[in-house]
Amino acid sequence: MRRDEITIVHAITDDGKRTFEVKVGDETTGIVTLGEMLEQLLSLTSIEPARARYPMQTEDEWADREQRGINRAEQRNGEEVTAFLRVPIPEAQRWIDGLADVALWCRGYMAANPDPANGPISVDILSTVNLSLKSAIRKSEENCR
DSSP states (O other): OOOSOEEEEEEEOTTSOEEEEEEETTEEOOSBOHHHHHHHHHHHHOSSOOOOSSOOBOHHHHHHHHHHHHHHHHHTTTOOOOOOOOOOHHHHHHHHHHHHHHHHHHHHHHHHOOOGGGSOSOHHHHHHHHHHHHHHHHHHHHHTO
């Protein structure tokens, strides 16, 4: 377990989005979601030795990392970069089922509590990821025929 003081910074942006940041000493995660903040907090306070779930760097290290990303993007001449994730189809199917459950819960919560400032964030992203997984499975199965 880390013995350093852990600071959680919570903010609401001008457009109503909630953001979090985990700080330990001069290191920070940068802006993370609620779930990422909770995972990070659990990993940092776990009794079992564990490394931080998300990277923690100083402000200078984050700035350097961002600059390296900008340089790489410029080298690609503006081409869109795609992320690939290899997941066995049965596991992807479990993710689809889980995402559907979470999205259903979120939509029910939002229906009962219409104030968007107090509801779950990024429900539409859940649906987009779910549809993307379904599409990837369908394409994969078509390619195996």
